[in-house]
Structures are given as structure tokens and as C-alpha cells.
Amino acid sequence: MKKILKYFLISLVTISLQNCTDDFASINTNPNGITEESLTQMNNNVGNEFQPMFLNVFNITPAWNYQLQQGLMGDVFSGYMTAPTPFAGNVNNQTYALVDGWNGFPWSDAYENVMPQALNVKNAVELGGDPNGVKFVYIANIIKVTAMHRVSDIYGPIRYTKFNDFATTGEYDPQDVAYQAFFDDLGAAIDGLEPFIGETQFTPFDMSAFAGDIAKWRQFANSLRLRLAIRIVKINPALAKAQGELALASNAGLLETEDMVINTGFPHPITVISGSWGDIRMAAEMESILTGFNDGRIETYFNPSADASLAGDYKGIRMGIDITAKGQYLDHASIGSVIDGETLTWMTASEVLFLKAEAALRGWNGAGNVQTNYEAGVTASFAQHGVSGVTAYLADNTSTPADFVDALSPVNNIAYASDVKIAYNAAGTNEEQLEQIITQKWIAMFPDGQEAWSEFRRTGYPRIFPVVVNNSGGTINTNIQVRRINFVENEKNTNGANVTTAVSYLGGSDNGGTRLWWDTGGSNF
Template sequence: MKKIIRYTFASIIALSLSNCTSDFEDVNTNPNGLSQESLTQMNNHIGGSFTPMFLNVFNVTPAWNYQLQQGLMGDVFSGYMTPPTPFAGNVNNMTYSLVDGWNGFPWGDAYNSVMPYARDINNAVAETGDASGEKFVHLSNIIKVTAMHRVSDIYGPIRYTKYNDFATTGEYDSQKVAYEAFFSDLTASISGLKQFEGETQFAAFDMSNLNGDIALWRKFANSLRLRLALRVVNIDPALAKTQGELALKSDAGLLESSMIINTGFAHPITVISGSWGDIRMGAEMESILTGYNDDRIEKYFNPSADATLSGDYKGIRMGIEIDAKGQYLDHSSIGSVIDGETLTWMTAAEVHFLKAEAALRNWTGAGTTTQNYEAGVTASFTQHGIGNVAAYLADNTSTPADFVDALNATNNIAYPSDVKIKYNASGSNEEQLEQIITQKWIAMFPDGQEAWSEFRRTGYPRIFPVVVNNSAGKIDTDIQIRRINFVESEVNTNAANVTIAKGFLNGPDTGGTRLWWDTGSNF
């Protein structure tokens, strides 16, 4: 909480600087106060703008905002979690009747609390004319890309490259243009920050476990570049390979430990799962973790509170008939993985799995698939304090379990794959990719947004189709939900540009239209 007080103080200073009054000169010549020159030297005129950016890549508080930004979208569409609550009479996102009032929150959080502050940092640095301030622009751009690729992966086209110019701020980029800009911004930041390695000015504003270390921020940016390179591999293999190999050979290196944000607030899922009882284990998580006898289940979830389930871990299938919250309320809630006041932006395990897929695609510098795969699983076990990883990696028989609904056999479904744990380097490309992405999916929990994106890109792991589809034909039950339609606030206030943005899509502005990078094919 001390860090939050410090960040809040910096924000108050920044706010006071933007609200000058008639006694500005008197205030700033007060020998007992802070002069404008002193504030500038401490970079507080810049640093305060980082706080809202850090706290809105994932919105931290209030918990209901996180629930609408991520909890009732990526977290459920990924198979990670399912609400026991039949919101709006069970006609909601989980049954593909997309709720516009919910689905604008990822957009609102980005355009209220990320993009404007990145612009403010850019403008503040430009006004000072101090070349050393460029490091803050690079750092804010890294955070901006972290946030905005997630927004683009929800909606598709976004407002990005023309945002800072008032005359063009409402104009959209196609997702292709946005991704090219992400790569450009990351490349510039990775290169531009090199000269600032060893400087400590950012430490006062850094809410991450990187503690202002510029060299580590370069690693994070480079790891993010590798993530995004693989995101576009099916639509633009040449661009993906170029960017991926740049990341693999960069002198910045890649993350060796997880990127964690110290928010100063309880993880919002502790409220959503614990206090409200509005989220529980997803059916796919039950199938995969129990089928694999995976000990991470004890960290991710709590045993069912329903006495009839004998302490088993039980999930809920998304998109089923739920009459009342009490039906499935005592299924497995979210476990100790969400304890504390932190949020993870990228795990060390994910980086190893990115390298494993890069190796599968024969990218230079990636190493071998088997070594990277096993390193990813090992990193995840280490992250959660789980032992006996060697025995787990040697398991060549366990497969995901079929899902059995404890209350309604109509929802039972066989898991449609016998994907195993022990890596099979002689398997087909698809078989190897399924192993990599399935373990990556397990390791990234609880970041459902990234897991949903990877499912849409690769088709892995296998996510069960909904039983109840209330989309009126807009979303195919088997193809499943692919995106969220453009938000009402934009349609109502920026209609002309939204109309142009709709033309960038591969189909109608519905949840059934695939994004630019979502081709439905891997090789």
C-alpha cells in the first residue's frame, strides 16, 4: 500500500500541474513548496501518468469493472471459468446474447485510462525538449501496446496510429495496420531504451516487479514482440517470422521470470469469486487438470463446497441452462493463485512456450521444441510451488477427462482429443502444436483474454461448444465466438468512422466474424 500512496502522490502532483490557477507564480516561488523546476527534475510531471496505465491494462478496481472488462469475456470464452449466475435470465454473453452494456468496458478502460495518458507522457516529454525524457515515451509505449493489442484482439480495428492528432483521433486502423504499428512501437522502444540501461529515474513510477530496471523492461518488450509475432503467424507468416526472429536474436533478451504488477489492491477475482460467488471453474479446466492429475489444480481452484461432491474439483460448462445461482454455486471457486495484490502480465512459462512454437516453425534462434516445452511446464510448476515436474513430463498415458455435469447429464460431453503430456517431437505439426498450446493455456491462468486469443488463433485447447445459443444465428455454435462487436458509445458518437471500421472486418459486425489474424488454419 505504501507504493500506492507514492503513486497517488505523483498523480496528485501531475494533476495539480494541469490545473494552474491565478496564483501559480506565488505557489511556485514558495520557499517551503515544490518549484516547477524541482517537479520537472523529479519527472513527476510525467510519472503520474503511468499510474492509470498500469492499473488499466487489467482494470484493478472496482471489481465489477474487471468483471466486465475481462471476467465475462475472455475469462469465460477461454474455458477458464464460468459463472454460476444466470445473469439477465441466462440471456447473456455465456449464451451468446452479447450484452452491449457489458462489452464496452475493455474499450472504455483503454480510451479513458491508457491511450490519453500515453499521449500526455509523449506531449510532456516533447515540451521539455530533454532527450533523456525519451525513455518515458518508450516505456509508456510498451505499456500502451500491452493494453491495446488486447483491445484489438477483442474488437479487431481500433483507434491507434492517428489517436494523438485531434483532427484524426476518431479514425480507426484495420487490425493489420494496428499490429504493424505495435511492432514498430516495440522495436523503437527496445532499441531506444538501450542507451538508458542502468538509469533509475523510472523506479519511482514503476508498479511492476521490474522495479524500474530498463534492461528488464527491454526484455519484457521483446517478449511481447515474440507473443505478437506468433499471433499473426497464420495470416502473415513472413511478417511473423521477421518479427519473431528479431525477438529471438535481440540483445535485449527475453523474460526469465514473470512480469507482475504490484497494484496495491486485492485481485478483483477474489471479490468476484469469493464475496459475490459470481465465477467458478470452467468445464475445460476440470477436464484437462483432472485428466492430467495436474497438481496445479490445488493452486488454481478450491474443492467443491457441495457435500455431495465429496470434495472433488468440479467445473461448469459455459452456455448451459441455469435456473438459479444456487444450482452450481458450490462448485469449485478460484483458489490461492489470486491471493495478494498483484496481477501477472506475462509468465516466464509463456515465453518458453512461445519459443517452443517458434522452434516448431523453424525460426532461427528458437532452440528445440522439446526443451522449450519442458522448460515452460517446469517454469509454471516452479511459479506455483509445485514439485515432481519430472514425473509429470514423463507421463505418456494421461489424457483430458470427459466432462460430466454433476447436476444435469444433458451437459455431459466427451473431451474431443487424447492430447498427452509427454512431448512427442515425432508427432505431426498439429499434434505438437496442440501439446504446446494446451500446456501454455494451463500456465497462463487466470489471464483468460490471452487464452481466448490463443484458442481463436490455434483452435487449442479444445473448448466445448455452448448448449444454449441465443445469438439468433450471429454466432455459429461450433465455430464459437470470435470477437465482440463495436461498442455502443462509438456507434453513437463516432458513427462515420465506425462505418469505415466495419469495412475492415472479414464479415458483419457480430461476434461470429473472425479477426484478421484468425484464419482457422495453423500450417
Template sequence: MNKIIKYTLASFIAISLANCTSNFEDINTDPNGISNESLTQMNNHIGGSFTPMFLNVFNVTPAWNFQLQQNLIGDVYSGYMTPPTPFAGNVNNMTYSLVDGWNGFPWADAYGSVMPFALDIKNAVELGGDPAGEKFVHLSNIVRVSAMHRVSDIYGPIRYAKFDDFATTGEYDSQRDAYNAFFVELGAAIDALKAFEGDSQFIPFDMSSLGGDIAMWRTYANSLRLRLAMRVVNVDATLAKTEGEKALASDAGLLEATDMYINTGFAHPLTVISGAWGDIRMGAEMESILEGFDDGRKEVYFQPAEDPTLNGAYKGIRMGVEIEAKGQYGAHSALGSVIEGETIQWMSAAEVYFLRAEAALRGWSGSGTAQANYEEGVKASFAQHGVGGVDVYLADNTSTPNDFVDALNAVNDIAYQGDVKIAYDAAGTNEEQLEQIITQKWIAMFPDGQEAWSEFRRTGYPRIFPVVVNNSGGTIDTDVQIRRINFVQNELNTNGDNVEIAKGYLNGPDTGGTRLWWDIEGSNF
């Protein structure tokens, strides 16, 4: 893949442009144009900083940046997708030889184009002195939590709570402290933004499906709070329940009929990666589950294989197998119409229903019943993708995931280690019900592999196949699978003392085999 470039200057150029205009008014005032005072009155001095934040939670352009930020980490480790391309002679992320030159991009995008611009908004509001500007700080905090929990879920400790102070900007928070900061900021935003419901000043700057509606931003923030509450349930059940029940009881509500996505103005990068480059294909787990369930969403998520010997089947590739050349598996199933258009999904209503289903299973107040939420989640996902037959699907109590059969090499064949079904079994054990919830949640969150990988690490569901080729040198256990990405090389080079402190926050060495703070081995109950 010659499209992958080691470094990008775009975000740093944007920062420079944002910070080099302090004398602009004195040097370049146009008496016939729009003055800086007028720009300030329209909040453009604040609103412009939202654009790079929106475009870097997922970096959508150039496509190779997204490939390194998201696709060759979360998308492949989730079981959603696998490259047919033997990058670096098949010694790469997929075979657990972690490529530092690739894996720094989630960090670079966040610290180049999210965190600095959130600070710019905060500083601009403070300098402006208008109390109404507070709403922009809370909105930017919601966006940065959306971005930074993903970064933390890749690496673990991050630079967050002390970032805004120059004297401490290089210091790391443990993942526990970072998550506590996320909860504080989301709670503050949900409470404070209530006073601004109906305010229209954010409309010109909002690139999301929420259209600048402050009430809907409260709803999204509250839904995000529920996601993060569930993320920590195995490591801190009390914190999880407290934050989860706040979300369930909040007057902000939860996403039910609206999906949260960003209108980027660019084609989805997966259309390039899958289509023009042919660098990503259906994952083996997607084939096993969607084909085993005869799930109609497969026709939206993927295309039939182009290999004529496969007779139009939907065919995936197991991650971490021996691939000698791109032509071997390149004619397997490419991605489908789900990636058409210029939007990137941050959270779906379906995901929120599955969060509520798990909350009910765990006995959290205000969550309803697990089965009702589960079924509403499946219905929301089918509706989102325009797929029919949901009632018949939900009544299916016999179908189970297929075993995976490699079309080219029987060495890669593997049985699916479970018999999870579609029709909800309220009489099943908690683990059995959770597997149903998370399996359907995993299907519904496609194509956001980062979130799916996080949920697999948290719960163990669905049952992701282990790699066949493990080039980690023993740092990642084949059966336990990869749990995180090691700290960024550029940070080690430029902020080494603080990185050494951050390593002490881990549950083990700075390798891909060390579990994150919330990633607890054993039962989910």
C-alpha cells in the same frame, strides 16, 4: 449481480485532474513546499501518468469493472471459468446474447486511462526538451502496446496510430495496421532503451516486478514482440517470422526466470468475484484437462467443491448451459490461492518458453528445440506456483483430458474431442505437437483468460466445449464459437462515421461471429 454498474466516472475524473492544473503554480505556490520546478526535476510530472496506465491494462478496482473488462469476456470464453450466476435470466455473454452495457468496458478503460496518459507523457517529454525524457515515451509505449493489443484482440480495428492528433483521433486502424504499429513501437523501444540501461529514474514510478530496471523492460518488450509475432503467424507468416526472429536474436533477451506482473496495491479482483460474490467458478475445460492429467496445479488454481455430494472433487461448469438459479452450481470449485495477493500477471516466463517451442516447431532461427522449450515451459509453470513432481508429470505419456460430466444435468455432458498427452511427442505431426504446446501454454497462463481466448481462436487449442444454449439469433455459430466482441455502443453514438469505416475493415458483419484479421480458419501449418 447487482455489483455490476453500467458506467464509471473514475477514469474521466482522473483525466480531468491531470489536465486541470495548468495554472496551479501561479495560483497556489507554497514557498515552503516542493515547487513545480522541483517536481519536474524529479520527473513527477511524467511519472504520475504511468499509474493509471499500469492500473488499467487490467482494471483491478472496483472488482465489478474487472468483471466486465476481463472476467465475463476472456475468462469465460477461454474455458478457464464459468459463472454459476444466471445473469439477466441466463440471456447474457455466456449464452451468446452479447450485453453491450458490459462489453464496452475494455474499450472505456483503455481510452479513459491508458491512451490519454500515454499522450500526456509524450507531450510532457516534448515540452520538457530533455533528451533523457525519451526513455519515458518508450516505456509508456510498451505499456500501451500491452494494453491495446488486448483491446484489438477483443474488437479488431481500434483507434491507435492516429490517436495523438486531435484532427484524426477518432479514426480507426485496421487490425493489420494496428499490429504493424505495435511492432514498430516495440522495436523502437527495445533499441532506444539500450542507451538507458542502468538509469534509475523510472524506479519510483514502476509498479511492476521489473523494479524500474530498464534492461528488464527491454526484455519484457522483446518477449511481448514474440507473443505478437506468433499471434499473426497464420495470416502473415512472413511478418511473423521476421518479427519473431528479431525477438529471438535481440540482445534484450527473453523472460526466463522473471514473471512480469504489476503490484497494484489492491486485492486481486477475482478474490471478490469468486469469494465474496460467488460469481465465478472452475470452467468445464479446466476440470477435464487438469483432472485428466492429474495436474498438481489444480490445487493452486482452484478449491475443492463445497457441495458435499461431490466429495471434495474439483468440479467445473460448462459455459452456456441452462442455469435457473445461482444455488445450482454455486458450490462447485471456486478459485484458489493463485489469486491471493495484490498482483496481476501480464506475462510469465512459462508463456515465453512455449512461444519459443512453437517458434522452433515452425523453424524460426534462434529458437532452440521445440521439446526442450516445451519442457522448460512446464517446469517454469510448476516452479512459479510451487508445485512439485514436474519430472514425473513430463514423463506421463498415457494421461489424456477427461470427458466432462455435469454433476446436475446429463444434457450438458460432453466428450473431450482429442487425446493430447503430456510427454512431448517429437515424432508427432506439427498439429499434434502444436496441440501439446498450446494446451500446456493454456494451463500455464491461468488466470489470464483474455490471452488464453486469443490463443484458442488462433490455434483451436485446447478444445473448448461449445455452448448448449445459443441466444445469438444466428450471428454466432455454436460450433465455430464466439470470435470477437462487436463495436462499442458509445462509439457508435459519438463516433459513428468512423465506426462505419472500421466495420469495413472486418472480415464480415459487426457481430461476435466474425473472425479477426489474424484468426484464420483451417490448419495451423
């Protein structure tokens, strides 16, 4: 019912936008005739396009859509969570039998509820005749990049730069072209929004905690630019450094003290998936790292196991094991209070500080000191979750991730492949320091498994356990692990020639074993 209501509302927005275009055309022929009432109408119709965008970067409702867009993809591939449910007889994403019927949702959510809406904003502003309306275009483009870099980081090539032209809308960009377009759109928004600082016209339509504050939207866009610069550092270090240093030097600033949080009006979908359905639980890697580090955030991230035999321990499940019935691991640790409320986080201050730490490690101008940023990132994460004891935590130079012991079957036991520690080792090699940075960044970004999976693929950190059961038929190497998701079936059926061209951009087959453009598999330095 909620899904029907959502699409009904979106349809009303589209109809209202179409109905107002006659007014826009009339106004556009006589710029001196723009009335305050007409501008208000234009702003409302443009503004109404933002709700579906806000609610589909991460799909908020229904919960099963989020489960397929995010939960049974990035959330499980990242080592954050594991489903105790043996979907399709345990032949599913978790055992590398990638399910086409599941894996199209990141694509459809973006191409039904983000890309068309951003285009509608652009077209309506152009028709409206008010030059101040461009601020709506800039904000729409920031949200569009937020959504579409995630889509690209799942599939690789995407439809982006040619989407707005009907004649070319089906054509794909190679991932390097898409990333350059992301940087261009973000740079234009950061610069273009500066004259609008202090204006409040976007406030009624802003579902974020920024409440229409243009200065904060510039900060977010600039922080996103830094994220994407770090993402491509191994494949194009010159472009990465140039974009990263632009972000570090920009007068927009960075989100170092405030998180980017969306007020959705719906319970977090994981509350349904974990609490009502029992379809997601703590992953083995989370157990190993958080318990090994004696990390107080575990009490916010997870609930103690309900299984009485586990004596209140936080027990995780290793992904890709032989599960025959949901009840086997159902009473392992469920997701905790981190998902309470009706908000969803797009980016945290702690992530930005860890981005700065890596930028400093790589010698980028303006990044500051590596250790200072690292410790500030951990501190910000503890503060975000209301956890005490960060000073003692940062001083801990002995704790390491624990080996994983399966509560039911020793065949699933596995040693953690590193003795990475918490206290920052400034004398360590670049690789050792990067592992510390990314491990703590991984902890801090929970529960955004999509971003965590991307960082694992880029760096190899933290050490995600390989699956025990690999049903990929040889397309995904057990040790290299899943690198991407196949292009969606609907695209192959309706846009086949362009999909064939997109496959040629991959440098490999259209399967889960092919690395993305920025995923080089080589050294981090």
C-alpha cells in the same frame, strides 16, 4: 467509492500536468536554463501518468469493472471459468447473447486510462526539453501496446496510429495496420531504451516487480514482440517470422526466468468476484484437462467444491448451459490461491518458453529445440506456483483430458475431443506437437483468460466445449464459437462514420461470429 477516488486521483494528475506546462514552455525556450528542480518536477508529473495505465491494462478496481472487462469475456470464452449466475435470465455473454452494456468496458478502460495517459507522457516530455525524458515515452508505449493489443484482439480495428492528432483521433486502423504499429512501437522502445540501462529515474513510478530496471523493461517489450509475432503467424507468416526472429536475436533478451508482475496495491478482483460474490467458478474444460492430467496445479488454481455431495472434488461448470438459479452450481470449485495477494501478472516466463517452442516448431532461427522449450515452459509454470512433481508429470505418456460429466444434468455431459498427452511427442505431426504446446501454454497462463481466448481462436487449442444454449439469433455458430465482440455503443453513437469505416475493415458483420484478421480459421501449418 473506490471508483470515485480513482477518477479523482486521475483528475489531479491531469490538472497538475496542465499546471506545469507553463514551466515546460519556459524551459523549452532556454535549454541552458533547465534546473535540477525543474527536471524533478517534470519527471514527477510525467511519472504520475503511469499509475492509471498500470491499473487498467487489467482494470484492478472496482471488481465489477474487471468482471466486465475480462471476467465475463475472455475468462469465460477461454474455458478457464464459468459464472454460476444466470445473469439477465441466462441471456448473456455465456449463451452468446452479447450484452452491449457489458462489452464496452475493455474499450472504455483503454481509451480513458491508457491511450490519453500515453499521449500526455509524450507531450510533456516534448515540452520539457530534456532529451533523457524519451525513456518515459518508450516505457509508456510498451504499456500502451500491452493494453491495446488486447483491445484489438477483442474488437478488431481500433483507434491507434491516428489517436494523437485531434483532427484524426476518431479514425480506426485495420487490425493489420495496428499490429504493424505495435511492432514499430516495441522495436523503437527496445532499441531506444538501451542507452538508459542502469538509470533509475523511472523507479519511483514503476508499479511492476521490475522496480524501474530498464533492462527488464526491454526484456518484457521483446517478449511481447514475440507474443504478437506468433499471433499473426497464420495470416502473415513472413512478417511474423521477421518480427519473431528479431525478438529471438535481440540483445534485450526474453523473460525466460522472471514473470512480469504488477504490484497493484489492491486485492486481485477475482478474489471479490469468486469469493465474496460467488459469481465465477471453475470451467468444465479446466476440470477435464487438469483432472485428466492429474495436474498438481489444480490445488493452486482452484478450491475443492464446497458441495458436500461432491466429496471435495474439483468440479467445473460447462459454459452456455441452462441455469435457472445461481444456487444450482454455486458450490462448485471456486478460484484458489493463485489470486491471493495484491499483484497481477501480465506475462509469465512459462508463456515465453512456450512461444519459443512454437517458434522452433515453425523453424524460426534462434528459437532452439522444441521439446526443450516445451519442457522448460512446463517446469517454469510448476515453479511459479510452487508445485512439485514436474519430472514425473513430463514423463507421463498415458494421461489424457477427462470427459466432462455435469454434476447435476447429464444433458451437459460431453467427451473431450482429443487424446492429447503430456510427455512431448517429438515424432508427432506438427499439428499434434502444436496441440501439446498450446494445451500446456493454456494451463500455464491461467487466470489470464483474454490471452487464452486469443490463442484458442488462433489455433483451435485446447478443445473448448461448445455451448448448449445459443441465444445469438444465428450470428454466432455454436461449433465455431464466439470470435470477437461488437463495436461499442458509445462509439457508434458519437463516432458513427468512423465505426462504419471500421466495420468495412472486418470482412464481415459487426457481430460475435466474425473472425478477426489474424483468426483465419485455416490450417495451423
